[in-house]
Amino acid sequence: MADEFDYDVLVIGAGPGGYVAAIRAAQLGLKTACAESRETLGGTCLNVGCIPSKAMLHASEYFDAAANGAMAKMGIKVTPELDLDTMHGQRKDAVKQLTGGIEFLFKKNKVTWLKGRASFEDAHKVTVGGETVTAKNIVIATGSSVTPLPGVEIDQKVVVDSTGALELPKVPRHMVVIGGGVIGLELGSVWRRLGAEVTCVEFLDQILPGFDGDVRKEANKIFKKQGITFKLGTKVTGVAVKGDKATLTLEPAKGGDAETIEADCVLVSIGRKPNTDGLGLDKIGLEPNQRGQIEIDHDFRTKVDGVWAIGDVVPGPMLAHKAEDEGIAVAENIAGQTGIVNHDVIPSVVYTWPEIAGVGLTEEAAKERGEVKVGKFPMLANSRAKTNHEPDGFVKIIADAKSDRVLGVWIIASVAGTMIAQAAQAMEFGSTSEDIAYTCHAHPTHSEAIKEAAMAVTGKPIHI
Numbered sequence: 001m002a003d004e005f006d007y008d009v010l011v012i013g014a015g016p017g018g019y020v021a022a023i024r025a026a027q028l029g030l031k032t033a034c035a036e037s038r039e040t041l042g043g044t045c046l047n048v049g050c051i052p053s054k055a056m057l058h059a060s061e062y063f064d065a066a067a068n069g070a071m072a073k074m075g076i077k078v079t080p081e082l083d084l085d086t087m088h089g090q091r092k093d094a095v096k097q098l099t100g101g102i103e104f105l106f107k108k109n110k111v112t113w114l115k116g117r118a119s120f121e122d123a124h125k126v127t128v129g130g131e132t133v134t135a136k137n138i139v140i141a142t143g144s145s146v147t148p149l150p151g152v153e154i155d156q157k158v159v160v161d162s163t164g165a166l167e168l169p170k171v172p173r174h175m176v177v178i179g180g181g182v183i184g185l186e187l188g189s190v191w192r193r194l195g196a197e198v199t200c201v202e203f204l205d206q207i208l209p210g211f212d213g214d215v216r217k218e219a220n221k222i223f224k225k226q227g228i229t230f231k232l233g234t235k236v237t238g239v240a241v242k243g244d245k246a247t248l249t250l251e252p253a254k255g256g257d258a259e260t261i262e263a264d265c266v267l268v269s270i271g272r273k274p275n276t277d278g279l280g281l282d283k284i285g286l287e288p289n290q291r292g293q294i295e296i297d298h299d300f301r302t303k304v305d306g307v308w309a310i311g312d313v314v315p316g317p318m319l320a321h322k323a324e325d326e327g328i329a330v331a332e333n334i335a336g337q338t339g340i341v342n343h344d345v346i347p348s349v350v351y352t353w354p355e356i357a358g359v360g361l362t363e364e365a366a367k368e369r370g371e372v373k374v375g376k377f378p379m380l381a382n383s384r385a386k387t388n389h390e391p392d393g394f395v396k397i398i399a400d401a402k403s404d405r406v407l408g409v410w411i412i413a414s415v416a417g418t419m420i421a422q423a424a425q426a427m428e429f430g431s432t433s434e435d436i437a438y439t440c441h442a443h444p445t446h447s448e449a450i451k452e453a454a455m456a457v458t459g460k461p462i463h464i
Helices: 016-026 041-047 050-067 083-108 182-193 213-225 320-334 363-369 384-389 414-430 431-439 448-457
Strands: 007-012 032-036 112-115 118-122 127-130 131-141 144-146 174-178 199-203 229-232 234-242 246-251 260-264 265-266 272-274 307-309 346-349 354-362 373-378 393-402 407-414
Touching: 007 016, 007 041, 007 320, 016 032, 016 307, 016 320, 032 041, 041 050, 041 083, 050 182, 050 373, 083 112, 131 320, 174 182, 174 260, 174 346, 174 407, 182 265, 182 346, 182 448, 199 234, 213 229, 213 354, 213 363, 213 393, 265 307, 265 320, 346 414, 354 414, 363 373, 363 393, 373 448, 384 448, 393 431, 393 448, 407 414, 407 448, 414 448, 431 448
Parallel strands: 007 032, 007 131, 032 112, 131 307, 174 199, 174 265, 199 229
Antiparallel strands: 118 127, 127 131, 144 272, 234 246, 246 260, 346 354, 354 407, 373 393, 393 407
16 A cells, blocks of 8 residues: 555444444455544444443343342242442443443554544545544445434433433333334333333334335334333324423324323434534535445445445444444455455344344345245244244245245344344355255244244244
């Protein structure tokens, strides 16, 4: 690389995409820096997103199993007492260890951490924390932030976003979750398990937009059974806060009479938006598209030579693992290698109980492309799920009717997030449902349900 630049590669943002891109670039022999304004590395995911929410989900599952009698049915008699401060403490400890781990990896791989916000001066020059640095290649990996709800002010006390919902000092009596997507359902589940009454308000007529239709319907039933109240096809037209209470005004999405409900915590969770403000994109001739995203080509290049972009700021699902894979690929492309991400095989997971996961096409989307065949297997008939008292859910496989190639896999199961990896790997290498059906699976495991669903696709089911 040319010596006239301070760095070969400068990555803006140290989230899952950014820190991975920086480490991989350094491993490939490129002089690399990463600009990050947070006091810790890891971005939203490690600091206030994926990791802390999973810590709370996991801990609340234990509490709920003890409180709802699930443990007692297995001969374990306990009376749980909630220590919320300690629960928050173990969450913070997990975050501290993982963010510290990334800082160690930066030092190990000789990645320079430039502390501060970065803004372009030109295509090869940025200011970071008041200092100017230059780089031959600059990777934008600034992630995303919470989409605001017009007219609703987030005070992180009564009205909170996903960050505030992780920090609540006490269990709300009544939490209203605005939005029936992944984040709202996960955090709503945490506080429902810990004792809150939870109402989820969703503008659409079903939760989990983008997921398979059967999954959306079944998940709704499961969450209702767990005690979450849903108001579907409903929009929030106002949130008025008085003291430590909020009054929400709701209306049917298709029009109709308004109603009000009271809550002592409102979680606004209607999506996320790309972080491009303050980057100075106008100085280099980059303009985000209508969705606020930076357009790229197949190799993650923007239209500006030497400027690349990955993760939540570019089109595609806003998922940490997608950003990580793009981080590796963009670094390899910059180094002259071939970095590829198959965006048709990006799994999605909802870490509720049970977990919900999917990869590839929904049945609805697959049918728009041509004739399909579908196989389903209920977890109720899976021996491991049965012995673990985990009857809810199913595995669903969608395959092309002619070639038998697997087009999509959807799972509701206690370990769906782990099971989906097998499906993704099978699809990555063009497997057919017959390939999966004739692969020997260990017994008894939850993953046998994937084999059984594949056998149902081929018309040779055994256990149903």
